[in-house]
Amino acid sequence: MPAKAAGGRTARPSSGRATLETVATLAGVSRMTVSRVINHPETVTSELKEVVQKAILETGYVPNLLAGGLASSRTKVVAAVVPTLTHVLFSGAIQAFTDRLALDGYQMLLGLSGYPTEREGNLLQAILSRRPDALYLTGTSHLAQTRRQLRAAKIPIVETWDLSHKAVDMAVGFSHKAVGQGVANYLYGKGYRQFATIGADDERATLRSREFVATLAGHGISDVACISTPAPSTMAMGREALGELLANGFRRGAIQCSSDAMAHGVVLEAQARGLAVPGDIAVIGFGDLDFAAYMSPPLSTVRIDRFAIGRLAAEALLTRLAGHPVARKVVDVGFDIVERATT
Amino acid sequence: MPAKAAGGRTARPSSGRATLETVATLAGVSRMTVSRVINHPETVTSELKEVVQKAILETGYVPNLLAGGLASSRTKVVAAVVPTLTHVLFSGAIQAFTDRLALDGYQMLLGLSGYPTEREGNLLQAILSRRPDALYLTGTSHLAQTRRQLRAAKIPIVETWDLSHKAVDMAVGFSHKAVGQGVANYLYGKGYRQFATIGADDERATLRSREFVATLAGHGISDVACISTPAPSTMAMGREALGELLANGFRRGAIQCSSDAMAHGVVLEAQARGLAVPGDIAVIGFGDLDFAAYMSPPLSTVRIDRFAIGRLAAEALLTRLAGHPVARKVVDVGFDIVERATT
DNA sequence: AGCGCTATTGTGAGCGGTAACAGAACACAC
DNA sequence: GTGTGTTCTGTTACCGCTCACAATAGCGCT
Numbered sequence: 001m002p003a004k005a006a007g008g009r010t011a012r013p014s015s016g017r018a019t020l021e022t023v024a025t026l027a028g029v030s031r032m033t034v035s036r037v038i039n040h041p042e043t044v045t046s047e048l049k050e051v052v053q054k055a056i057l058e059t060g061y062v063p064n065l066l067a068g069g070l071a072s073s074r075t076k077v078v079a080a081v082v083p084t085l086t087h088v089l090f091s092g093a094i095q096a097f098t099d100r101l102a103l104d105g106y107q108m109l110l111g112l113s114g115y116p117t118e119r120e121g122n123l124l125q126a127i128l129s130r131r132p133d134a135l136y137l138t139g140t141s142h143l144a145q146t147r148r149q150l151r152a153a154k155i156p157i158v159e160t161w162d163l164s165h166k167a168v169d170m171a172v173g174f175s176h177k178a179v180g181q182g183v184a185n186y187l188y189g190k191g192y193r194q195f196a197t198i199g200a201d202d203e204r205a206t207l208r209s210r211e212f213v214a215t216l217a218g219h220g221i222s223d224v225a226c227i228s229t230p231a232p233s234t235m236a237m238g239r240e241a242l243g244e245l246l247a248n249g250f251r252r253g254a255i256q257c258s259s260d261a262m263a264h265g266v267v268l269e270a271q272a273r274g275l276a277v278p279g280d281i282a283v284i285g286f287g288d289l290d291f292a293a294y295m296s297p298p299l300s301t302v303r304i305d306r307f308a309i310g311r312l313a314a315e316a317l318l319t320r321l322a323g324h325p326v327a328r329k330v331v332d333v334g335f336d337i338v339e340r341a342t343t
Numbered sequence: 344m345p346a347k348a349a350g351g352r353t354a355r356p357s358s359g360r361a362t363l364e365t366v367a368t369l370a371g372v373s374r375m376t377v378s379r380v381i382n383h384p385e386t387v388t389s390e391l392k393e394v395v396q397k398a399i400l401e402t403g404y405v406p407n408l409l410a411g412g413l414a415s416s417r418t419k420v421v422a423a424v425v426p427t428l429t430h431v432l433f434s435g436a437i438q439a440f441t442d443r444l445a446l447d448g449y450q451m452l453l454g455l456s457g458y459p460t461e462r463e464g465n466l467l468q469a470i471l472s473r474r475p476d477a478l479y480l481t482g483t484s485h486l487a488q489t490r491r492q493l494r495a496a497k498i499p500i501v502e503t504w505d506l507s508h509k510a511v512d513m514a515v516g517f518s519h520k521a522v523g524q525g526v527a528n529y530l531y532g533k534g535y536r537q538f539a540t541i542g543a544d545d546e547r548a549t550l551r552s553r554e555f556v557a558t559l560a561g562h563g564i565s566d567v568a569c570i571s572t573p574a575p576s577t578m579a580m581g582r583e584a585l586g587e588l589l590a591n592g593f594r595r596g597a598i599q600c601s602s603d604a605m606a607h608g609v610v611l612e613a614q615a616r617g618l619a620v621p622g623d624i625a626v627i628g629f630g631d632l633d634f635a636a637y638m639s640p641p642l643s644t645v646r647i648d649r650f651a652i653g654r655l656a657a658e659a660l661l662t663r664l665a666g667h668p669v670a671r672k673v674v675d676v677g678f679d680i681v682e683r684a685t686t
Numbered sequence: 687a688g689c690g691c692t693a694t695t696g697t698g699a700g701c702g703g704t705a706a707c708a709g710a711a712c713a714c715a716c
Numbered sequence: 717g718t719g720t721g722t723t724c725t726g727t728t729a730c731c732g733c734t735c736a737c738a739a740t741a742g743c744g745c746t
Contacts (some may be wrong), residue, residue, distance in 0.1 A: 021732080029696090030697080031732090032696065032733095032734080032735095036695085044694075048694090060495060062472055064472065064731085064732055066413045066473065066474050066732080067731070069733090070409045070703085070731090070732080070733070071701050071732080072734055085434040086431075086434065095427060105469075107473065108454075109420075109451070110452070112442060123445075126450055128405050129405055129406050129408040130409065152405075290578065372726090373725070375725075376725060379725085386723085388723090409701090409702080410701070413704090413732065415703080415705080
């Protein structure tokens with residue numbers, strides 16, 4: 001029977017998996033050479049490379065990137081914090097973001113913050129503990145403590161969707177104020193003179209609604225009915241909200257909604273009540289989701305290129321990770337007002 | 344001026360951040376005590392705990408979970424592999440999955456495999472290199488090499504959405520064959536006698552279509568028109584596909600579609616051509632996405648509880664991570680045929 | 687042959703934690 | 717007083733990898 005290890009203490013049970021050492025021994029080289037074959041193959045002679053690669057296959061070696069990351073302080077992981085994946089705008093951006101990162105061999109660590117921002121502090125700590133090489137955030141951060149944590153991490157950070165606050169580092173998005181203003185001017189320009197706005201109470205939607213109201217005030221229109229609903233906004237909320245508006249005396253006019261889903265609800269509710277769209281009730285949504293163009297009537301809305309946001313955010317981070325400075329720290333992807341048949 | 348470190352070699356520049364050592368020195372205790380305060384506070388006297396906690400705040404210490412994971416071989420990271428986030432069914436399941444994991448302090452590492460499964464091998468290797476504690480997969484894996492890799496990882500694995508193959512470890516999903524069969528029987532029962540099926544060419548959609556056809560064959564119906572489109576299926580493809588069916592002589596009957604989006608396209612195309620839905624063309628979708636109930640006419644479809652899949656998958660993994668055996672290795676969440684106005 | 691140079695490979699010391707054990711301090715029973 | 721636990725804290729040895737540097741080999745040239 002095998003003797004117990006001399007000396008007393010039992011050895012810590014190692015994972016049992018092949019390590020660099022295993023491969024090195026089999027190939028008859030040093031650990032470092034194996035490491036080079038994997039990470040800098042151009043610095044190793046082709047004969048050795050071959051021997052080592054065979055040994056890797058034979059042992060079924062899978063590198064341990066925890067150890068590698070610890071030693072090199074580069075993890076090849078980028079973390080992203082998003083309120084929710086159930087919203088197509090966010091999941092679309094993350095899809096584009098992840099796809100772009102994968103091209104350069106980066107993996108994505110995802111954190112879902114939910115809408116109330118309280119969890120954000122803990123979540124951020126949990127994520128930074130994993131030492132990502134870079135960070136993608138949704139929205140801009142304002143809690144002083146959060147900003148401090150972010151700066152202390154000393155990694156490239158890109159904040160997305162919103163351009164309204166000063167970015168901690170870089171930003172890719174568009175101006176929600178400009179959207180509110182653009183929509184107001186568009187509707188006013190089309191001749192509408194009575195307005196309402198229905199928005200989720202998340203920060204960005206609020207920003208759009210507020211600017212919508214402010215811009216109309218500039219045109220001398222002061223009685224804009226405002227309805228705020230809890231985020232995330234849904235079609236059901238749109239239906240309800242229109243009911244509420246009508247109950248409060250709103251008869252006809254143009255309604256700005258904080259999402260296409262909500263706008264869809266408003267259209268359906270109007271139709272159910274026998275109101276003409278856009279004759280009595282004109283509606284404009286936000287997002288230009290797939291179904292918007294195929295509603296009846298097709299929905300006028302604000303188009304945002306969610307994939308561009310994800311892709312450009314990834315590229316900004318990758319540029320910095322490659323050691324280059326970025327050309328512009330703030331990238332405005334803009335928006336388009338898509339006129340269809342509900343306005 | 345400070346002397347260069349005696350002896351020659353320059354010290355490796357450390358991260359500059361606070362480590363356990365920093366905190367321990369400040370608090371006047373050993374590293375191990377600090378580690379205990381963080382991970383097993385109940386084993387430390389409250390006076391020491393207080394001193395250490397103050398030191399942690401003062402230094403702004405953020406634990407390095409790479410080092411911790413390396414030492415303990417537990418990373419508190421669970422990885423997920425999904426074809427795409429642009430599909431609401433997948434992103435919804437991942438949302439529920441991540442939310443459930445977060446409750447137990449686990450973070451999620453995401454890999455997007457795309458539809459062609461070739462990338463899966465590399466992706467899996469990249470993910471396993473990060474040493475996740477558990478793994479969520481979409482679909483069941485059949486490549487022998489993949490299965491070998493998975494087994495070698497020796498971690499809990501849950502395969503989702505599909506129950507048709509033998510699971511590597513655990514599975515949460517439903518039977519696509521049962522769906523195909525159920526839809527066929529439902530439509531046949533409603534009196535339809537002419538059929539077509541339009542499906543994306545991903546494996547699960549194919550499975551449903553094939554079983555749909557086979558079940559109808561059992562009812563003596565053998566001329567079911569089949570159209571296959573590249574995944575992912577979209578509304579535009581639905582429109583096109585109906586055009587193709589009609590061009591090939593299909594006049595009237597019931598059409599099974601592999602997604603609600605596609606079914607929506609079929610409905611729109613039928614309406615555009617002046618065909619009655621469901622009078623001439625009956626349509627049933629798959630997924631019961633938010634818009635399905637609000638189309639005109641409202642879409643009949645197959646409802647899948649995507650959130651249940653994500654949540655149950657997370658719970659299966661968490662159970663195993665807690666060291667308990669799971670009650671059932673395979674969980675069938677089932678499906679419902681939702682009859683609305685297109686059938 | 688001897689020199690200097692460049693291209694490869696090896697060596698040793700960490701990276702920042704945790705597991706396992708050892709030791710100290712204290713309480714309690716005999 | 718001594719033996720025996722029970723807590724709590726400290727010590728030591730790694731986890732698996734990469735960095736910085738050292739050592740060696742191979743080459744052309746004088």
